[in-house]
Amino acid sequence: MTDIITEQATAAASGAAATEQFRSKQRTEGVDVDTKRVDTLVSELLAATHDIIRRHKVSYAEYDVLKSWLIQVGEDGEWPLFLDVWLEHVVEEVANENREGSKGTIEGPYYVGDSPRLPAEATLPMRDDEAGTPLLFQGQVTGVDGTPLAGATVEIWHADNDGYYAQFAPGLPEWNLRGTVVADDTGHFWIRTIEPAPYQIPTDGSCGRLIAAAGWHAWRPAHLHLKVSAPGHQLITTQLYFQGGSHVEDDIASAVKPELILAPGPAADGNGHEVTYDFVLDKA
Ligand code: MBD
Ligand code: FE
Numbered sequence: 001m002t003d004i005i006t007e008q009a010t011a012a013a014s015g016a017a018a019t020e021q022f023r024s025k026q027r028t029e030g031v032d033v034d035t036k037r038v039d040t041l042v043s044e045l046l047a048a049t050h051d052i053i054r055r056h057k058v059s060y061a062e063y064d065v066l067k068s069w070l071i072q073v074g075e076d077g078e079w080p081l082f083l084d085v086w087l088e089h090v091v092e093e094v095a096n097e098n099r100e101g102s103k104g105t106i107e108g109p110y111y112v113g114d115s116p117r118l119p120a121e122a123t124l125p126m127r128d129d130e131a132g133t134p135l136l137f138q139g140q141v142t143g144v145d146g147t148p149l150a151g152a153t154v155e156i157w158h159a160d161n162d163g164y165y166a167q168f169a170p171g172l173p174e175w176n177l178r179g180t181v182v183a184d185d186t187g188h189f190w191i192r193t194i195e196p197a198p199y200q201i202p203t204d205g206s207c208g209r210l211i212a213a214a215g216w217h218a219w220r221p222a223h224l225h226l227k228v229s230a231p232g233h234q235l236i237t238t239q240l241y242f243q244g245g246s247h248v249e250d251d252i253a254s255a256v257k258p259e260l261i262l263a264p265g266p267a268a269d270g271n272g273h274e275v276t277y278d279f280v281l282d283k284a
Contacts, residue, residue: 008170014168017167022080069209069210080109081201081207082206088108089106092255101281102259103238108253112178120181120188122190126176131194134271137190138189139278140189141187141228149281152279153180153230159223161194161197162197177193177194195272216252222241226238240277242264
């Protein structure tokens with residue numbers, strides 16, 4: 001470590017950053033707050049909860065534990081984390097059920113838009129001594145009919161070798177391991193980065209308390225996050241995982257799909273690993 005004193009990553013700090021980020025990116029355009037729809041959804045949510053209370057004879061003590069926990073989730077800024085870990089995967093499933101192209105999966109709480117634009121052959125912004133196995137991630141963006149998509153962009157963001165995301169943990173350069181790669185005229189891209197580490201959601205906040213209280217684990221498998229888009233096509237938000245990695249089989253966020261597991265091999269230049277993954281985009 002060359003840093004003098006590194007600030008500790010805390011649940012409250014990453015929660016505050018995730019809440020702030022969400023407020024600047026929420027997809028609420030076009031949502032009409034239809035009374036009938038709100039009535040249906042909220043009534044069913046409440047009825048399901050009433051049923052659980054009756055079947056399990058939930059006590060006042062348990063009710064108060066729930067109340068204080070919910071208050072604390074807000075104070076910790078962990079609503080984005082909680083929702084993205086335990087609900088988003090079903091929202092994504094419904095949103096993308098009719099896609100013919102590449103599989104998507106959840107976005108999670110740590111996306112930041114407008115990352116630095118990089119050429120088709122790119123190295124992600126990283127520290128001079130960035131730890132981790134070098135990875136060449138390459139591929140092509142095409143339409144469902146195989147047409148190469150000129151003007152495609154591949155936004156990529158991922159954790160470092162310690163499982164930390166730039167802008168959500170202290171001490172990392174602003175755009176570390178984040179970039180917007182502009183593919184070439186045939187939709188090809190070559191991205192040099194490092195392999196991320198498995199990610200443990202903060203254990204010192206409300207989500208961590210829930211996990212400990214329920215006897216669960218807090219891990220997501222190592223993953224690359226991506227948003228791939230091209231003119232006239234639907235943007236896909238996805239993640240890619242690493243075959244044989246820890247927690248590929250038991251992701252706390254339930255976001256792994258078999259189509260999203262990479263099997264990198266040795267790099268042609270002898271430096272770490274390389275892997276090819278092509279993205280297929282549905283027409284807009
Ligand atoms: C992550 O890195 C992530 O991708 C999700 C979905 C939740 C918490 C942390
Ligand atoms: Fe992530």
